[in-house]
Amino acid sequence: MDIKAPDLGVDSAEVSEIMVEVGDVIAKDDNIILLESDKASVEVPSSAAGKVTKISVAVGDQVSEGMVLIELESEADAKDDSQSADTENKTEPAADKRNEPQDNQQAEKQSDTNVAEENTSQPAKQASEHVGKATTHALPDLGVDEAQVSEIMVSVGDIVTADQSILLIESDKASVEVPAPEAGKVEKILVQAGDMVANGQDFIVIIGEGSDSASNNVSESKADTSESQASKSAESTNKTESAEQSDKSQPTDEPKQAAKSTTNTNAKNATNAKLTEAQVNEKMVDIYAGPAVRKLARQLGVDISQVTGSALNERILKEDLFAHVKGKLNTQKAAPASGNGVSSSLPSLPDMSNTEIWGETEVQDLSRLQKVSIPQLNYNTLLPQVTQFDLSDITETEKLRGELKGAMKAEGIGFTILAFVVKATAYALTQHPRFNSHLSDDNTQVILRKSVNMGIAVATDDGLIVPVIKNVQDKGLKQIAIEIGELAVKARDKKLTTKELQGASFTISSQGNLGGTAFTPLVNWPQVGILGVSEASMQPRWNASKQTFEPRLMLPLSLSYDHRVINGADAAVFTRYIATLLADPRRILL
The missing domain is CATH 2.40.50.100 (RNA polymerase II/Efflux pump adaptor protein, barrel-sandwich hybrid domain)
Structure with a gap:
């Protein structure tokens, strides 16, 4: 199997x-x-x-x-x-059995009877073992490093069905309902509302459903005897295997522990200054940590050999890195401030309790979505971001949309100008792949994406959520319009899955009919570009052939980009290219 x-x-x-x-x-x-x-x-x-x-x-x-x-x-x-x-x-030949002594034949019959009884009791024993088995379940991949438990939808003792929603988790991307991994009775809930949880963390114990009908076919005494024998046999086997594994691991563990001890001793004597990526990689050879943790250590510039792992076999987790960094920051904060140092964050607020200076104040809590969005938004302070503005004449495109929207509406499809923007932008990204890329961790390479996964910003009561339409370059206007509508409904109903929030290579933020002539959208790291779309308006445009002004429907575009990857000239060309495609979508067919 x-x-x-x-x-x-x-x-x-x-x-x-x-x-x-x-x-x-x-x-x-x-x-x-x-x-x-x-x-x-x-x-x-x-x-x-x-x-x-x-x-x-x-x-x-x-x-x-x-x-x-x-x-x-x-x-x-x-x-x-x-x-x-x-x-x-x-x-075997019957003649052999006839030659056997009578007592041997009786012994054989007795043995056959025992085998039959054991085989008969085996299904019952398996069913009996399955009934009432308590299983601890871990959280699935949430799509983020951590999220907050917003609501617990079940209580201890409740009977749940498979895929029934039992937890509501909120991250900086969305609110996600976690389904029950199996049907059964809730034995224990391992998290509480307000807790920060991570992928793979144990969160519930469920006693799985089972059937004891098979055990009714045999007597309880036979089942107990069979279980007792199986238990003794399994215990003996486990002890033997455990001893063998202990013998095997003993010679190999000692050199590793000695090497790790030496590494840690040398690391403690080293300087606490931030290391280069090459220095960090050199110290990772004998460290037990996964690729995600190693990548985070490179980003933080942490000497991973100084970090103590809290998992099994001293494996280092992301939480261990964060705790290490927090400890260093607290140590530095306690030390006397140097006059030559530059603060990496804003200073603390002044005392706002003096009403003579500040007047009356009121304290309001941020929403959970706002709180968890702050770390992601802080990445923008590290990006050299620039915004390019342009206008697209969508007069003819709007006429085409008006001709098609009636048939679309009859099918229950909302056909807005955003579908044209998504399609045109996706095509432009295939022609200018540098805008559909990511900058490598060491800032020496650009990782080009071969598929266009378009993030679409959706405004909800809790804040902005960005679901993703996958492989837009292969989809037509109708399919794009359908998926935009479906994802928007899921976002507002808090039904988006983690897969629908992951993998974006570029983002579009449309303010639709909210008003405004232009705005500066923030690049969503690790992407290198985002297109902002404002409300279209009628404007006078000069018609050279007619030598007169005429009203045209103009759509404002705002392209923000990471200047480390995109230069200004390329950004201007790319924005003008999108504007040209939106003015005449037939160009996409070429």
Whole structure:
């Protein structure tokens, strides 16, 4: 039986740790592989019980959904082999049995009876073990490093069905309802409203539903005896395997621990100054941390060898890095301020309680979405952002939209000018791929995206949310209009999934009929560009052929871009190209 990788929430992830060995007997939902992506670390459970016969991946491999991880010999397969062997034994020549002593024949009959009873009780034992089994479940990939528990929708003792919403999680991107991973009774809730949670964190214990009808077919005494024998056998096997693994790991663990101890000792004697990326990479050789943590360490310039891991086998988590940085900042804050230093953040507010100076004040809490948006928005302080403005004459395009919107409305499709903007921008990105890219961590390369995943900013009561339309370059105006409408409804109803909020390569922020002539949208890191669209208005434009002014419908465009990747001349050309496509969408057909 092949155990395959489930839906990981990302295209691929790296095998960080293999938690089983060939020959291990595992139960369903036992963790077998630790996978790490740039989003999170995820422990993959086994979808069945059995004996591990083959491990198909190795540490460091990149795996994706549907890839075979391990192969199992299930209990049903082992039982079939046993029955096949019994059948072969029973087909021996009858003459041999006639020559056996009478007492041997009686012993054989008794043995056959015991085997039959054991085989009969086996399904009942499995059903009995399944009934009332409490399983701890971890959060799925939330699409962000952490999010806040906004609401707990169930209580201890409640009976839940599979996929029933049990938690409401809010991040800087959206509010997401977490479904129940299985049907059963809620035994324990491991989080509380207001807690900050991360991907893979245990959040609920559920006693799974089962059926005890099979156990009614045999007596309780036989089932108890069978379970007792199986338990003793499993305990003996586990002790033997544990001893063997201990013997195997002892020689190899000591050098690693000694090397790690030496590394940590040397690191503590080193300077606390921020390291270059090359220096950080040199210190990562003997450190137990996943690729996402290593990437974060490079971004923060942290000496990872000075960080103490809190996970199993001293594995370093993102939380350990944050705690390390926080400790350093607190230490620096306590030290006397240097006159030559430059503050990396705004100073504290003055005392606002003096009403003679400041007048009356009122304190209001930010919404959860605003609070969790602040770290992402702070990235913009590090981007050299510039905005290019332009106007597009969409008079003819609006006429075309007016001719088509009646038929679209009959099909229940809202056909707005935004569909044309999305299509034109996606086509422009295929012709100017540098705007559909990301700057590498070391600022030496540009990563070009071959597909256009368009983020569409949607205003909700809680704030701005940006769902993503995937592969826009392959879709027509009608399909784009359908998906814009569906995602907008999901955003306002808080029904967006994490996949619908991930993977954007470029963003469009349309103010529609909100008013205004232009604005400066903020680039959403790690993207390098965002297009702002303001309200169209009738303006007089000079017609050279008629030598007169005539009214034209003009659409303001505002392109903000990361000046490290995009220069001003290219931005002007790109914005004018989008304006030209919107003026005559037939150009896209060429």
